[in-house]
Amino acid sequence: MRLVDTQHVERLRTLATAIRRRDLQMVYDAKLGHIGGDFSDIDILVALYFSVLRVDPNKPNNPDRDRFILSKGHSAGALYTTLAYRGFIPLDELNTFAQPLSRLNGHPDRKKVPGVETNTGPLGHGLPVAVGCAVAAKIDGAAWRTFVLTGDGELQEGSNWEAALSAAHYKLDNLTVIIDRNGLQQGDFTERTMHLDPLAEKWRAFGWSVREVNGHDYAALLDVFDQLPFEWGRPNCIIAHTHKGQGVSFMRDRPAWHHRVPNAEEYAQALQELDAQGGEHGSAL
Amino acid sequence: MAQLYDCRDAFAAALEEIATNDLRICAVVNDSVGSSKVANFGKRFPDRLINVGIAEQTMVGLAAGLANSGKIPFVCAASPFLTGRALEQIKADVAYADANVKLAGMSPGLAYGELGPTHHSIEDLAWTRSIANMTVIVPADPLETDQAIRAAAEHHGPVFLRIGRMPVPMVHDDDHRFEIGKAACLRDGRDITLIAAGTMVSRALQAADLLVAEGVQARVLNMATIRPLDTDAVLAAAVETGGIVTVEEHTIYGGLGGAVAEAVVVKHLVPMRILGVPGIFAPTGSAEWLLEHFGLTAQGIRDAALELVQAKV
Numbered sequence: 001m002r003l004v005d006t007q008h009v010e011r012l013r014t015l016a017t018a019i020r021r022r023d024l025q026m027v028y029d030a031k032l033g034h035i036g037g038d039f040s041d042i043d044i045l046v047a048l049y050f051s052v053l054r055v056d057p058n059k060p061n062n063p064d065r066d067r068f069i070l071s072k073g074h075s076a077g078a079l080y081t082t083l084a085y086r087g088f089i090p091l092d093e094l095n096t097f098a099q100p101l102s103r104l105n106g107h108p109d110r111k112k113v114p115g116v117e118t119n120t121g122p123l124g125h126g127l128p129v130a131v132g133c134a135v136a137a138k139i140d141g142a143a144w145r146t147f148v149l150t151g152d153g154e155l156q157e158g159s160n161w162e163a164a165l166s167a168a169h170y171k172l173d174n175l176t177v178i179i180d181r182n183g184l185q186q187g188d189f190t191e192r193t194m195h196l197d198p199l200a201e202k203w204r205a206f207g208w209s210v211r212e213v214n215g216h217d218y219a220a221l222l223d224v225f226d227q228l229p230f231e232w233g234r235p236n237c238i239i240a241h242t243h244k245g246q247g248v249s250f251m252r253d254r255p256a257w258h259h260r261v262p263n264a265e266e267y268a269q270a271l272q273e274l275d276a277q278g279g280e281h282g283s284a285l
Numbered sequence: 286m287a288q289l290y291d292c293r294d295a296f297a298a299a300l301e302e303i304a305t306n307d308l309r310i311c312a313v314v315n316d317s318v319g320s321s322k323v324a325n326f327g328k329r330f331p332d333r334l335i336n337v338g339i340a341e342q343t344m345v346g347l348a349a350g351l352a353n354s355g356k357i358p359f360v361c362a363a364s365p366f367l368t369g370r371a372l373e374q375i376k377a378d379v380a381y382a383d384a385n386v387k388l389a390g391m392s393p394g395l396a397y398g399e400l401g402p403t404h405h406s407i408e409d410l411a412w413t414r415s416i417a418n419m420t421v422i423v424p425a426d427p428l429e430t431d432q433a434i435r436a437a438a439e440h441h442g443p444v445f446l447r448i449g450r451m452p453v454p455m456v457h458d459d460d461h462r463f464e465i466g467k468a469a470c471l472r473d474g475r476d477i478t479l480i481a482a483g484t485m486v487s488r489a490l491q492a493a494d495l496l497v498a499e500g501v502q503a504r505v506l507n508m509a510t511i512r513p514l515d516t517d518a519v520l521a522a523a524v525e526t527g528g529i530v531t532v533e534e535h536t537i538y539g540g541l542g543g544a545v546a547e548a549v550v551v552k553h554l555v556p557m558r559i560l561g562v563p564g565i566f567a568p569t570g571s572a573e574w575l576l577e578h579f580g581l582t583a584q585g586i587r588d589a590a591l592e593l594v595q596a597k598v
Contacts (some may be wrong), residue, residue, distance in 0.1 A: 063355060111383050118353060119382040122373055128343040129378055132350020139332050162340035
């Protein structure tokens with residue numbers, strides 16, 4: 001265990017609340033988005049972008065940067081807001097989300113948005129591309145690392161398991177998959193739709209080194225990221241246990257909030273809850 | 286009898302040669318080391334041959350990741366599985382994301398003959414050509430295959446190439462220079478134009494020979510780039526020869542014939558015939574037998590051309 005800097009953790013938590021607040025406003029204004037999944041993964045994104053990834057918003061194409069791929073591309077709102085707070089795009093630009101000709105499409109486009117590494121949206125695409133990035137780094141003997149965030153329902157796509165085989169075969173210890181294990185997919189709970197458990201055992205059986213963590217606990221997240229690579233010669237899998245809609249009581253763990261847009265009353269209540277968590281005080285670190 | 290060639294040999298030789306000088310060149314395969322003829326590539330550049338096993342979606346996605354990390358991957362796999370199984374990866378990870386990936390569809394068309402419609406790749410041109418940001422190339426002989434591989438490597442952006450295993454004669458002189466987006470006029474004529482690609486080019490040239498006996502002078506265009514289409518060459522053919530026959534080892538829907546028809550309809554309407562597989566799954570038969578069966582022969586092209594010339598009058 002590394003000594004956790006409690007002040008830093010508190011800053012990340014406040015920042016994440018601010019990002020949730022801004023993302024909610026964006027989705028409310030655009031009348032479009034996937035707020036439930038966004039709130040599920042924002043703590044992971046904040047931990048990555050503000051404590052783990054070696055990236056520089058001023059040099060988004062630096063060949064030595066760490067790569068982050070959002071496989072659950074429908075969570076673009078969370079990614080855009082995090083990228084904006086990290087300085088990759090102007091905060092004001094979030095107002096253009098989903099508007100005609102905006103760079104901020106409903107799913108991320110690497111040709112338009114600095115910091116986006118590949119175009120996602122259809123599920124099961126991120127991990128194969130991430131494996132390619134990690135193989136390239138191995139060929140070059142480069143130190144940069146590749147991270148990919150997948151949904152859990154998304155793991156029903158067979159392409160993930162093809163890629164999981166490849167990553168283990170090529171001993172990609174420079175690759176980390178983070179699974180946003182909120183237990184929900186668009187229509188229902190994952191376990192009612194198509195069983196994924198026992199999930200950790202599946203990844204272990206595929207040759208990955210697996211850790212499980214509370215995906216909303218910054219101290220735990222930073223600690224687990226700090227241990228990378230978990231084992232030499234094995235790809236890393238972090239199963240992050242999360243709650244869809246985390247941060248707003250009436251969205252939390254509710255399948256309906258996959259891509260529902262709040263009405264005025266719900267919006268006001270959600271803002272109130274986030275503000276009570278200090279959301280209005282967050283700013284870029 | 287002219288010497289016949291398997292274009293995969295030229296493909297493999299060209300790939301090895303450019304990989305010698307350019308460390309960014311990689312080969313990505315789906316257990317298709319033998320059928321793509323990249324075994325020697327793997328011996329020479331073991332860390333740059335990535336075999337994902339029988340997993341086409343990961344093959345193409347992984348190639349996009351390599352490309353976005355500075356490599357120039359050539360994905361080498363049987364065309365029906367590369368394009369059919371991984372079409373969404375081709376669309377999203379490669380074309381839409383503008384990943385610098387080269388997709389080499391091996392043994393396309395009816396090459397797998399008796400193995401049947403699951404293994405025929407007669408939709409690949411329609412699928413790839415309809416995706417934005419794709420360049421689609423069908424080389425006709427070993428010389429053009431060699432040049433097309435080099436051109437694809439130098440071109441920044443997604444490219445789909447059809448690499449045939451059907452034996453073909455050399456149709457180009459040594460001074461041929463393949464250029465992406467440019468048709469090659471292999472024979473001039475004023476009465477009609479035969480536009481062909483890949484395996485069909487040599488047959489179109491033979492058909493033009495047969496047409497001489499009927500007093501018909503046919504122009505023969507090798508349309509090696511299906512997208513972007515050389516619309517200037519198509520327009521000139523329409524204006525100067527008044528009729529066009531297209532011929533391809535592909536379904537008649539959405540391939541070369543479709544592309545030419547789209548240009549003709551907009552630019553200068555002339556009568557056309559589109560030769561190919563007529564929208565059905567092929568019956569059992571060898572590749573050569575199937576080509577005969579569908580009239581994709583010198584005689585079949587001649588007959589269609591003659592009928593069109595006579596209809597024009």
